[in-house]
Amino acid sequence: MPKKKNKKKTVKFLEKAIVAWLKYDPLISIVVKNDDEVRRDVMLNLLGPKAAVEHFGKFPPRKPGMGTIYPQTVREVVNQSLNDSKERTELIKKLVYWATDPEINGLYIDSHLSRIQIVNSLLGPIFFNSNANQEDLICKGLKYLLVKKQTSIGKPGEQSYEVHDVLLGKIIEILVHNQKVIINKAVKEAEEKMRVHLLRQIQELRGERATTVTYGLDLKVKVSKIVKEKFPLRSETVQHFEEMLEFYAHSSWPTFSIEAQDAKKKLLEIRKPLTLTSEEVTG
Numbered sequence: 080m081p082k083k084k085n086k087k088k089t090v091k092f093l094e095k096a097i098v099a100w101l102k103y104d105p106l107i108s109i110v111v112k113n114d115d116e117v118r119r120d121v122m123l124n125l126l127g128p129k130a131a132v133e134h135f136g137k138f139p140p141r142k143p144g145m146g147t148i149y150p151q152t153v154r155e156v157v158n159q160s161l162n163d164s165k166e167r168t169e170l171i172k173k174l175v176y177w178a179t180d181p182e183i184n185g186l187y188i189d190s191h192l193s194r195i196q197i198v199n200s201l202l203g204p205i206f207f208n209s210n211a212n213q214e215d216l217i218c219k220g221l222k223y224l225l226v227k228k229q230t231s232i233g234k235p236g237e238q239s240y241e242v243h244d245v246l247l248g249k250i251i252e253i254l255v256h257n258q259k260v261i262i263n264k265a266v267k268e269a270e271e272k273m274r275v276h277l278l279r280q281i282q283e284l285r286g287e288r289a290t291t292v293t294y295g296l297d298l299k300v301k302v303s304k305i306v307k308e309k310f311p312l313r314s315e316t317v318q319h320f321e322e323m324l325e326f327y328a329h330s331s332w333p334t335f336s337i338e339a340q341d342a343k344k345k346l347l348e349i350r351k352p353l354t355l356t357s358e359e360v361t362g
Contacts, residue, residue, distance in 0.1 A: 098134045147186045148177045150196040157200045161208060168213055174201060175220030179228040191239035194224075198242060202249040207309055211316075218319035221246065225326055240332070247327050247335055251342040253312075254320050258349045260310040 156173065160166035177183055178197045184190040201217050209217065225246075226236050237243060312320075327339035 094130055094134075098130075146183075148183055148190070148193045149187065150192050153177070153193055153196040153200060157204065161204055164210065164213075167205065167208065168216065171201065171205060171209075171213055171216045171220065174205075175216075175223065178220075178224050181229045181231055185231060191242050194237070194239065194242045195245050198246050198249065202246075202253065206253075211313060214313070214316045215319070218316065218323075222319070222323060225323065243327075243330075243332070243335060246323075247338060250320050250323050250327075251338070254317070254324065254342070254346060255349065257310050257312045257317060258346055262349060264311065 153174065156170060160170040174197045178194045184194070187193060198221070201221065206214065206217055224237050228236055230236070230238055232238065237246075324339050324342060327335045328343060330336045330339065
């Protein structure tokens with residue numbers, strides 16, 4: 080019996096020490112912004128609901144989307160809602176809210192890590208499963224994050240270098256891939272037209288009747304396949320990404336400005352075959 084009493088006393092002493100640490104440590108106060116709800120959440124994780132209620136009292140349930148948002152929180156909600164179109168729309172709105180709400184970001188000292196996960200999700204699995212309206216929601220949300228997001232320092236727009244680094248990298252990756260798909264499609268169609276042209280010439284030399292059936296069927300199959308694929312992107316979506324790239328091209332951070340300008344040059348280089356073809360046709 081004495082051993083059990085001693086054990087209970089030890090647990091109680093540990094519990095009180097944790098409570099005192101959470102309540103009075105100045106560093107903790109800065110991190111949680113004197114929010115007892117956050118302290119209560121820590122107690123829930125460390126010692127369970129009974130200790131949390133005993134030392135911090137009962138709290139009303141949190142509003143949807145409120146509370147500390149960790150990278151794992153983002154991954155969990157994405158996995159739950161990714162495959163349902165209606166839920167995916169609400170998911171996009173929720174992630175943009177989490178990324179841009181100053182109170183939510185203020186609850187987690189490393190909130191930039193959560194925003195990085197949000198950017199990776201919005202321009203990763205969510206984007207590749209999204210419809211046209213959802214693409215617009217994603218792009219408009221990211222533009223708001225870039226330019227108008229409210230921050231604790233009073234300066235609007237995303238302030239984390241790491242978040243910008245990931246976002247710019249994703250924008251460049253998508254634009255470059257999209258342009259390569261367009262070029263490859265144009266080259267394949269040009270090669271197919273040339274093949275048909277040569278076949279016609281051979282048929283005429285042999286005195287055979289020329290036909291265009293082969294090309295017509297091939298083209299229909301190609302068009303059907305392209306419509307079902309994510310790339311090439313819609314022109315409206317490309318415009319969103321190009322506007323964000325232009326924002327970075329004029330960034331006050333030299334690293335991002337140089338990276339964005341180099342990306343613009345790369346896109347022009349990739350487009351050259353199309354430009355030359357267009358000039359030959361119009362000339």
